[in-house]
Amino acid sequence: MALVQVKNLGKSYNPQTRVLKNVSFEVEAGEFVSIIGLSGAGKSTLLRCINRMVEIDEGNIIFDGLDVGSLNKRELRKMRTNIGMIFQHYNLVPRLSVIENVLHGRLGYKTTLQGVFNRFTEFEKEHAFFLLEKLGIADHAYKRCDQLSGGQQQRVGIARSLIQEPKVVLCDEPIASLDPNSSEVIMDYLKSITKELNIACIVNLHQVEIACSYSDRIIGLSKGNVVFDGPSFMLTADNTDEIYGTKTVETRKLVTV
Amino acid sequence: MNEKAMRSQRKWQTIIWVAIIIVFTYLASDITNFNIVHGIATLPNAITWIFSNLYVTPETFERLPKILEKLAETILMSIAATTTATVFSLFLGLMGSKTTGTSSILGVFARFVASVARNIPVVAWALILLLSFGQNSMTGYLALFVGSLGFLTRAFIETIDEASHSAVEALRATGSTYFQIVFKAVIPQCLPQLISWILFMIETNIRSATLVGILTGTGIGYSFDLYYKTLNYNAVALVTFTIVISVIIIELMSNRIRKVIL
Numbered sequence: 001m002a003l004v005q006v007k008n009l010g011k012s013y014n015p016q017t018r019v020l021k022n023v024s025f026e027v028e029a030g031e032f033v034s035i036i037g038l039s040g041a042g043k044s045t046l047l048r049c050i051n052r053m054v055e056i057d058e059g060n061i062i063f064d065g066l067d068v069g070s071l072n073k074r075e076l077r078k079m080r081t082n083i084g085m086i087f088q089h090y091n092l093v094p095r096l097s098v099i100e101n102v103l104h105g106r107l108g109y110k111t112t113l114q115g116v117f118n119r120f121t122e123f124e125k126e127h128a129f130f131l132l133e134k135l136g137i138a139d140h141a142y143k144r145c146d147q148l149s150g151g152q153q154q155r156v157g158i159a160r161s162l163i164q165e166p167k168v169v170l171c172d173e174p175i176a177s178l179d180p181n182s183s184e185v186i187m188d189y190l191k192s193i194t195k196e197l198n199i200a201c202i203v204n205l206h207q208v209e210i211a212c213s214y215s216d217r218i219i220g221l222s223k224g225n226v227v228f229d230g231p232s233f234m235l236t237a238d239n240t241d242e243i244y245g246t247k248t249v250e251t252r253k254l255v256t257v
Numbered sequence: 258m259n260e261k262a263m264r265s266q267r268k269w270q271t272i273i274w275v276a277i278i279i280v281f282t283y284l285a286s287d288i289t290n291f292n293i294v295h296g297i298a299t300l301p302n303a304i305t306w307i308f309s310n311l312y313v314t315p316e317t318f319e320r321l322p323k324i325l326e327k328l329a330e331t332i333l334m335s336i337a338a339t340t341t342a343t344v345f346s347l348f349l350g351l352m353g354s355k356t357t358g359t360s361s362i363l364g365v366f367a368r369f370v371a372s373v374a375r376n377i378p379v380v381a382w383a384l385i386l387l388l389s390f391g392q393n394s395m396t397g398y399l400a401l402f403v404g405s406l407g408f409l410t411r412a413f414i415e416t417i418d419e420a421s422h423s424a425v426e427a428l429r430a431t432g433s434t435y436f437q438i439v440f441k442a443v444i445p446q447c448l449p450q451l452i453s454w455i456l457f458m459i460e461t462n463i464r465s466a467t468l469v470g471i472l473t474g475t476g477i478g479y480s481f482d483l484y485y486k487t488l489n490y491n492a493v494a495l496v497t498f499t500i501v502i503s504v505i506i507i508e509l510m511s512n513r514i515r516k517v518i519l
Binding site for chain 2: 051053076077078079080081083084085087089090091092093094095096104105106107108109110111112115116157160161164170
């Protein structure tokens with residue numbers, strides 16, 4: 001059975017506009033899936049439906065055999081510990097140190113009091129340092145997060161999601177505010193997560209070329225509908241035209257003239 | 258041409274506004290029987306009076322230990338009122354903020370408490386509480402407590418609202434509980450501003466404590482009132498100086514603390 005199953009998902013924030021319409025797809029463990037589409041196509045909403053950061057209106061999402069929409073608060077928290085999340089703006093606590101931010105990923109496994117009073121086990125701390133080492137930022141472990149560059153902060157974000165020991169990592173435009181070099185580093189790390197740790201990655205992306213070169217599969221979203229779902233090598237110019245609502249051929253002509 | 262027209266328009270606007278202000282000032286002083294010229298004319302007399310009466314003589318220094326004792330009482334009461342109010346305000350602030358609020362009923366409740374406590378001046382609170390608690394330091398403490406509660410709740414709600422929502426979202430996504438989110442994301446982010454507001458509140462409370470003390474007969478306010486009513490103006494001057502100096506010292510200290518934490 002697939003790890004994440006999205007079945008006829010629908011979502012609307014107000015009665016006039018439906019953000020997602022009848023979206024269905026499946027993601028296997030260890031798969032690298034990119035979701036591409038224009039701003040406002042519903043990419044972020046789709047991602048946030050999977051860990052129910054926004055409520056599901058229609059349809060079901062089955063994660064690891066659990067119906068996400070029907071979980072109560074406690075079950076939802078327990079499920080979220082298995083889903084990592086990486087954000088465009090890193091969403092770290094800027095005044096806290098790198099190591100503290102990484103350990104935030106363990107809070108879901110703790111009781112309220114253990115979390116509030118920082119009762120982390122030695123193993124968890126060692127694991128945090130191991131991850132920082134792997135991501136090449138162990139030297140910055142005791143620095144405050146706001147002293148780090150964008151790429152380094154995003155690596156802290158990755159460490160925070162990996163220490164959760166997740167089955168899937170949701171990435172909401174992880175490289176949208178990074179320069180090309182840092183973007184490549186981040187995408188390489190995400191790719192290696194799927195390969196080495198067999199964690200599925202669902203990544204919202206703007207850049208079609210990057211999506212093609214890194215992902216196993218691409219899902220194209222346009223106005224809340226899935227308009228493309230297939231291996232990345234099958235994505236043609238016509239598909240991207242449909243996803244982005246542009247005429248690639250014409251613009252190419254203009255460039256060549 | 259255009260520029261000239263605009264300039265003359267500006268000129269007329271200024272003239273009209275000045276005229277309106279003059280007319281209103283005149284009307285207001287006419288209704289209240291306040292004579293501006295007379296007011297200005299008595300200013301030199303007032304200054305002369307201040308300098309000839311409100312000065313500290315060596316004899317008044319004998320009263321200094323007693324005054325300092327009262328001053329310490331006032332400062333400690335202000336700090337006590339602020340710190341206890343902080344604890345309650347923090348909870349009300351968390352309830353009232355959009356980022357951390359759990360239900361809209363609690364949010365409305367928090368905002369209601371804040372605005373009732375804040376919109377009635379501390380002096381009025383002192384007078385109201387005098388009726389039930391009598392003339393003692395408890396009344397002064399409660400008046401300051403209620404005033405601080407209102408102000409700090411309002412300030413905390415705004416500080417928490419301004420704190421970026423992003424880290425809260427990230428922690429929610431890891432499966433953290435409500436209080437873990439509050440203590441690990443919200444408070445670390447707002448801490449400098451929260452401390453800054455608390456320090457500001459302590460400063461404000463020391464000033465108000467003097468006034469409240471006059472009403473409730475406690476602390477430095479009582480000394481001020483006592484010496485003033487027994488026409489011992491030299492002692493009044495000494496009391497005033499000690500208040501001014503202590504407020505300045507506390508302001509300097511809190512500025513220093515702010516610099517370190519921000």
